[in-house]
Amino acid sequence: MHILIMEGMIIMKKKHFNRFAACTFAAAMAISAMPTACAIDTTEITSNGTVIYSFDFEDDDVSAFTNRGGNDTTVISTTDESAVSGSKSLLASGRSSSWNGPAFQLDDKLEPFTEYYISAKVKGKYYTGATFSFQYTNADGETTYHNLASLNGNDWQTLEPTKVSFTDEMTGVFVYFEGGTDDLLVDDFVVEKAPAVEIEQDIPSLSDVFADAFKVGNAITPNDLSSKATMELIEKHFSGSLTAGNEMKPDAVLNQSACQAYFEETGDDTVPQISFSAAKPFLNYCQKNNIPVRIHTLVWHSQTPDWFFKEGYTNDGEWVSKEKMLARMENYIKAYFEELIKLYPDIDFYACDVVNEAWTDGGTPRNAGEQGQSGSSNSAWVQVFGDNSFIEPAFEFARKYAPEGCKLYYNDFNEYMDGKIKAVCEMATDLKEKGLIDGIGMQSHLDVRSGSDAFPAVNIYNRALDKYSELGLDIQITELDATTTTNPTDESFAAQAEYYKGIVDSIYAHKDNISALVIWGVTDDGSWRADRCPLLFDADYKAKPAFYSIIEGREIPEKPTTGKPDENTTTTAEPIGKTLIGDANEDGSVDIADATAIIQHMGNPDEYALSEQGKLNADIVNQGDGVTGADAVALQLIEAKKIKQSDLPITMEQYNELLSE
Ligand code: XIL
Numbered sequence: 001m002h003i004l005i006m007e008g009m010i011i012m013k014k015k016h017f018n019r020f021a022a023c024t025f026a027a028a029m030a031i032s033a034m035p036t037a038c039a040i041d042t043t044e045i046t047s048n049g050t051v052i053y054s055f056d057f058e059d060d061d062v063s064a065f066t067n068r069g070g071n072d073t074t075v076i077s078t079t080d081e082s083a084v085s086g087s088k089s090l091l092a093s094g095r096s097s098s099w100n101g102p103a104f105q106l107d108d109k110l111e112p113f114t115e116y117y118i119s120a121k122v123k124g125k126y127y128t129g130a131t132f133s134f135q136y137t138n139a140d141g142e143t144t145y146h147n148l149a150s151l152n153g154n155d156w157q158t159l160e161p162t163k164v165s166f167t168d169e170m171t172g173v174f175v176y177f178e179g180g181t182d183d184l185l186v187d188d189f190v191v192e193k194a195p196a197v198e199i200e201q202d203i204p205s206l207s208d209v210f211a212d213a214f215k216v217g218n219a220i221t222p223n224d225l226s227s228k229a230t231m232e233l234i235e236k237h238f239s240g241s242l243t244a245g246n247e248m249k250p251d252a253v254l255n256q257s258a259c260q261a262y263f264e265e266t267g268d269d270t271v272p273q274i275s276f277s278a279a280k281p282f283l284n285y286c287q288k289n290n291i292p293v294r295i296h297t298l299v300w301h302s303q304t305p306d307w308f309f310k311e312g313y314t315n316d317g318e319w320v321s322k323e324k325m326l327a328r329m330e331n332y333i334k335a336y337f338e339e340l341i342k343l344y345p346d347i348d349f350y351a352c353d354v355v356n357e358a359w360t361d362g363g364t365p366r367n368a369g370e371q372g373q374s375g376s377s378n379s380a381w382v383q384v385f386g387d388n389s390f391i392e393p394a395f396e397f398a399r400k401y402a403p404e405g406c407k408l409y410y411n412d413f414n415e416y417m418d419g420k421i422k423a424v425c426e427m428a429t430d431l432k433e434k435g436l437i438d439g440i441g442m443q444s445h446l447d448v449r450s451g452s453d454a455f456p457a458v459n460i461y462n463r464a465l466d467k468y469s470e471l472g473l474d475i476q477i478t479e480l481d482a483t484t485t486t487n488p489t490d491e492s493f494a495a496q497a498e499y500y501k502g503i504v505d506s507i508y509a510h511k512d513n514i515s516a517l518v519i520w521g522v523t524d525d526g527s528w529r530a531d532r533c534p535l536l537f538d539a540d541y542k543a544k545p546a547f548y549s550i551i552e553g554r555e556i557p558e559k560p561t562t563g564k565p566d567e568n569t570t571t572t573a574e575p576i577g578k579t580l581i582g583d584a585n586e587d588g589s590v591d592i593a594d595a596t597a598i599i600q601h602m603g604n605p606d607e608y609a610l611s612e613q614g615k616l617n618a619d620i621v622n623q624g625d626g627v628t629g630a631d632a633v634a635l636q637l638i639e640a641k642k643i644k645q646s647d648l649p650i651t652m653e654q655y656n657e658l659l660s661e
Contacts (some may be wrong), residue, residue, distance in 0.1 A: 050192060050193040051190060051191070051192050052109075052110065052116070052191045052192065052193055053109070053189070053190065053191040054188075054189075054190045054191075055090070055188070055189040055190075056083075056085045056086050056088075056187065056188055057078050057083075057086075057088045057089050057090050057186075057187065058085075058086040058087070058088050060078045060088065062076045062077060062078060062090055064104060064105075064109075065090060065101075065102050065103065065104055065186075066101065066102070066103055066105070067092075067100060067101040067102065067103065068099070068100065068101040068103045068135075068174065068176060071096075071097070072095075072097075072099075072100045072101055073094045073095065073096040073097075073100060074092050074093070074094055074095045074100045074101045074102060075092075075093050075094040076090065076091070076092055076101075076102055077090075077091050077093070078090055078091060079091035079185065081185070082123060082156075082185055083185075083187050084121040084156055084187040084188050085187060085188050089121075089123075089185045089186060089187035090102060090185065090186040090187065090189070091183060091184075091185055092177070092183060092184040092185075092186070093183045095180075095181050095182070095183065095184070096181060097181065098178060098179055098180055098181060099178050100178065100181070101176045101177070101178070102176060102177055102184065102186060103135075103174045103175070103176035104174065104175050104176065104189070105172075105173065105174050106164065106166060106173040106174065106175060107136075107166060107170060107171060107172070107173035110191070112165075112166055112167050112168040112170070112226065113165065113167060113168070113226055113227075113228050114165060114193065114194075114228070115163055115164075115165045115193075115194035115226075115227065115228075116163070116164055116165065116191055116192060116193055116194060117161035117162060117163055117164075117190075117191075117192045117194055118132075118159070118161070118162050118164055118175055118189070118190070118191050118192075119158075119159055119160060119161045119162070119188075119189075119190050119192075120132075120158075120159045120186055120187070120188060120189040120190065121156045121157065121158055121159070121186070121187045121188050122151055122156070122157050122159060122177055122184060122185065122186050122187075123155060123156045123157065123184070123185040123186075123187075124179075124180060124182050124183070124184060124185075125182040125183040125184075125185075126182060127153075127154060128151055128152060128153055128154070128155065128156070128157045129151075129152050129179050129180050130150075130151045130152075130157065130177045130178065130179040130180075130184060131147050131148075131149070131150055131151070131177070131178050131179045132147075132148045132149040132150075132151065132159050132162065132175065132176075132177055133145055133146060133147050133148060133175065133176055133177075133178055134146045134147075134148055134164060134173075134174070134175055135172070135173070135174045135175075135176065136166060136170040136171070136172060136173040136174070137170065137171050137172040138169065138170060138277060138280070138281075139169050139277070139280060140275070140277040140280070142277055143172065148162050148164070148175070149162055151177075156185075156187070161192065163194065165226040165227065166226055167225055167226045167281055169280070169281050169284070196228075197228075197229040197540070197541055198229075199229050199232045199233055199236065199541050200541075200542060200543055201236070203543055203547070204551055204556055205236050205237050206237040206238065206536075206547075206550075206551070207237060207238065207239060207240050208556050208557075209551045209554050209556055210508070210517065210554075211556075211557050211579075212511075212557035213508055213511035213514070213517075214240075214511060214514050214515050214516050214517050215240030215241045215292065215515065215516040215517070216237065216238055216240045216241070216516075216517050216518075216519075217238050217239075217240045217241025217242055217243065217292075217294070217516055217517070217518040217519070218234060218237075218238035218241075218242060218243070218518060218519050218520075218521070218522055219242070219243040219244070219245045219296075219479065219518060219519070219520050219521060220234065220242060220243075220244070220245060220282065220521075220522065221245040221246065221521075221526065222247065222278075222281055222282065223526060224522060224526060225281050225282065225285060229541045230522050230523060230526065230541070231285075233522050233523070233537060233541060234522060235289070235588065238519065238522070239289065239291050240291075240292065240516065241291070241292050241293070241294055241350070241351075241516050241518055242282070242285075242286055242291050242292075242293055242294070243293070243294040243296045243478070243479075243518060244279050244282045244283075244293075244296065245520075245521075245528070246278075246303070247276075247278040247279035247282055248276075248279050248282075248295055248296055248297070249296065249297060249300065249303040249304070250297075250298070250299075250300065250303060250304040250305070250308065250332075251303045251304055251305050252278040252279065252303075253274045253275065253276060253278075253279070253336065254272055254273075254274060254304075254305060254308055254332075255273050255274060255275050256305065256307055256313055258273035258274075258275070259272050259273045259307075259313040260312065260313050260314075261273075263312060263313060269311070269312060269313065269320075269324070269328075270324055270327035270328050270331055271328075271331045271335075272308065272313075272328055272331055272332045272335065273335075274332070274335050274336060274339060276339060276340070276343060280343075283340075283343070283344055283347065286344075286347055287344050287346055287347050288589065289588060289589060290346075290348075290580070290589060290590060290645055292347075292348040292349075292350045292351075293347050293348065293349050293350070294350070294351040294352070294353070294476075294478065294516070294518065295340075295349055295351065295352035295353065295406070296352075296353045296356070296411070296478070297352075297353035297354075297355075297356040297411065298332075298333055298336065298352065298353070298354050298355070298394060298398060299329070299354060299355045299356070299358075299381065299390065299391075299394040300355070300356040300357060301357065301358075301366055301371055301377070301378065301379035301380065301381060301382070302356075302357065302371060302377075304371060304380065305371075306370045306371060306380055308328070308380070309325060309380040309381075309383065309384055319380075319383055319384055320384060321384075322384055322385055322386070325381075325384045325385070325390075326393055329390070329393060329394060329397060330393070330397045333394070333397040333398055333400075333401055334397065334400075334401045336401075337398075337401040337402050337403060338401065340403070341403050346644060346645065348405070348646050349402075349403055349405075349406045350405060350406060350407065351406065351407050351408075351409060351439075351441075351476060351516065352398060352402060352406050352407070352408055352409065353409050353410075353411035353441050353478065354394050354395050354398040354408045354409065354410065354437075355390075355391050355394050355395070355410050355411070356411045356412065357411070357412050357413065358379070358381070358388055358390075358391055358410075358412070359388070359412060359419075359420050359423040359424060359427075360377075360419070360420070361414050361417040361419055361420050362417075362419035362420070363418075363419030363420050363421075363422050363423035364419070364423070365379070365382050365387050365388040366378060366379035366382050367379070367382065368380075368382040368383035368386075369382075369383055370383075388427075391410075391427060391431075392430075392431065392434075392436070395408060395431055395436035395437055396436060398436075399435070399436050405646075407438035407439055407474060407515075408436065408437055408438050408439070409437070409438065409439045409440060409441040409474075409476060409478070410424065410427065410428060410431075410437060410439075410440055410441065411440075411441030411442075411443060411478055412424060412441070412442075412443060413443040413444075413445050413479075415440070415442050415443070415464055415468075416456045416460045416461050416463070416464035421464060421467050424440065424468075425467060425468070425471060428440060428468075428471050428473060429471065432471065432472070432473060437473065438473060438474055439473045439474030439475060439476055439515070440468045440471065440473055440474075440475050440476075441475075441476050441477075441478040442464070442465075442468070442475060442476070442477050442478065443478050443479040443480075443520075444461075444477050444478070444479060444480040444481075444503070445479060445480075445481055445483075445520070445529075445534075446461070446480070446481070446482040446483070446499070446503065446534075447482065447483045447532075448482050448483060448484045448492075448495055448496045448499045449483075449485075454482075454499050458499070458502035458503060458505075458506055461503055461506055462506040462509075465506060465507070465509075465510045465513075465514075466510075468513070469510055469513040474513065474514070474515050475510065475513050475514045475515070476514065476515055476516040476517075476518065477507055477514065477516065477517045477518060478516075478518050479518060479520035480503075480517065480518065480519050480520060481519065481520045481521060481527060481529060481534035481535055482496060482499055482500055482503065482534050482546070483529050483532035483533070483534040484496045484532055484533055484534070485532060486531050486532055488532070488533050493533075493544060493545045493546070494545055496533075496534075496544075496545070496546050497544070497545035497546045497548065497549035498549065500536075500546040500549055500550050501546075501549040501550055501552065504517075504550040519535065519536060520534075520535075521534075521535050522535065522537060523535060523537045523538060523539055523541060524537070524538050524539055524544075525538075525539035536550070579613070579616070579617065580617055581617055581620055581645075581648045581649055582594055582617060582618075582620055582635060582638070582645060582648050583614075583617045584597045584598050584601070584610055584614050584615075584617055584618035584627075584631075584635075585597040585610075585614060586611060586613060586614050586617065590635070590638065590645050590648075591635075591639070592635065592636065592639050594617075594618070594635050595632040595633075595635035595636050595639075596632075597610065597614070597618075598610075598618050598627055598629075598631050598632040598635070599629070599632050601618075601627060602627065602628075602629060602632075610627065615627050618631050619631060619649070620634050620635070620648045620649045620650065621633075621634050621649065621650055621651075621652060621655045622651060622652040622655070623649045630652075630655055633655075633659075634648070634650060634655060634658075637658055642658055642661070643658065
């Protein structure tokens with residue numbers, strides 16, 4: 001029987017969870033960024049789930065399965081050779097390459113932004129050496145593949161419930177079995193809709209709690225974008241700033257074949273070719289939701305391909321000269337910003353990590369060499385320039401090409417080590433005198449290390465903040481996370497909470513010099529250090545003790561309509577809504593619907609009431625004069641691209657000037 005729609009109970013062991021949600025992302029990177037299990041325990045969890053499809057193939061119907069197209073020679077049928085349930089199973093025969101199917105399409109049957117579990121039994125003809133994989137095509141027509149599970153052994157293997165989801169920007173979304181060229185048998189293929197998860201709405205929003213101090217933001221991976229609950233947490237707590245976890249780094253943006261093709265065509269190998277296709281789902285989200293973006297990162301030794309530094313953009317070419325690399329650097333940075341501004345004129349790219357991790361803890365340049373294997377700490381920049389003299393031109397070019405309002409940062413980890421503090425401060429002082437730098441990004445990948453001293457101790461971290469504050473530059477905490485131990489206990493989480501509190505208190509004490517606090521990941525299981533659960537929310541989207549510790553004792557500042565509020569005005573009451581200047585109807589975005597809401601409200605306030613927060617949001621021209629027709633007109637001016645949302649609020653003079661244009 002298939003296409004059962006029934007409510008049932010899914011009982012799974014946590015250790016079987018394979019949380020995965022896929023999105024537009026270069027394959028290799030996605031695999032490195034794939035969440036791993038966190039806080040593994042064997043506690044049974046029980047949740048209401050819905051079986052959407054269930055195939056035991058007893059009726060010989062294999063119409064929902066295909067091969068993978070192109071040169072895939074797989075023929076799909078059924079067989080009674082072997083089965084797990086009943087007497088029949090699906091047979092994928094005639095497979096001429098290991099990548100050949102069987103495949104099951106998701107996007108023509110299931111909903112985007114919804115999490116599903118897929119489980120099945122699979123068997124190879126003689127030996128099972130199969131991989132369960134996921135494929136999709138992005139908006140630019142590029143197809144990406146991820147491996148989700150390996151199934152090896154004699155006889156039938158079990159694919160445990162494996163989480164998949166996709167965004168509405170993906171087409172041709174398939175799951176499939178591959179591996180070897182022997183026949184593959186599949187049985188008991190089940191698709192379940194994961195139970196809806198509610199995030200905790202009754203806890204304070206971190207952005208609200210720290211509204212008098214700095215923006216609160218996060219970094220997200222494409223996986224996050226198709227997880228409804230993760231994005232609800234982003235919306236509630238972290239909408240002050242977003243960073244792409246990987247997709248705006250050089251290896252995601254540089255396109256080797258396009259670079260080589262351009263070189264071949266023009267004879268010029270100093271104009272690197274780029275594409276933001278990996279970052280588009282992220283950027284589209286930020287644009288739609290008016291979320292300011294931190295650009296991370298332009299010049300880095302890591303996640304930057306070695307071929308970028310080689311003659312002809314080849315993997316094994318000679319290193320290019322310093323002059324050629326300078327030209328490549330300038331053209332890269334120019335193209336990067338020009339393309340971003342062209343594609344996303346409305347996004348507030350408010351900060352950019354121009355150079356990342358150029359100094360060792362001892363304050364010396366990195367060793368010269370290929371990055372090669374990931375994890376190598378060598379720098380190809382140092383290889384070509386001989387030292388850290390690439391830093392200044394990077395800032396020069398960024399200053400020249402970055403959009404207006406985009407502040408430029410030097411970003412690093414371990415910036416509380418003496419040698420590094422010295423090197424960073426000297427570099428920053430020099431760049432500041434030349435007008436090239438606006439701030440220091442402190443990544444802040446910290447370690448609670450239950451059982452021994454935390455690294456760094458809170459007073460050491462605090463001292464570094466003092467030092468950077470003295471520079472007279474802005475500071476942003478760009479990647480905060482604090483690992484605990486593997487297999488953490490309640491005590492580990494309590495120690496983590498205490499440490500987080502110390503660190504965030506120290507950050508808060510420097511708030512006059514700090515403009516953003518960005519956490520590096522939303523839920524523990526999605527972290528790049530998932531095995532040591534370093535974040536504020538757990539895999540079930542619940543606030544951890546660390547969350548409560550950093551808000552403890554703080555009062556929620558009265559919501560500002562613009563600028564920083566009077567720090568003495570606080571309230572402990574629940575926030576009345578979301579402050580977003582222009583968002584009259586409080587739907588989280590500023591658009592023409594807000595103009596309509598204002599006009600309707602003015603015509604018939606009883607029928608078209610605006611909430612108190614909606615009225616505050618709506619009052620954008622000549623703030624303080626309440627909701628007027630001018631506010632609605634100003635919103636239409638945004639739509640007509642005469643002003644940007646980031647220009648709001650405006651004065652009556654500015655308004656009159658705009659109308660007279
Ligand atoms: C990390 C990402 O989170 C991982 O997904 C990736 O595999 C490696 O890079 N410092 C930085 C970030 O500046 O870019 C790094 O991000 C974490 C350390």
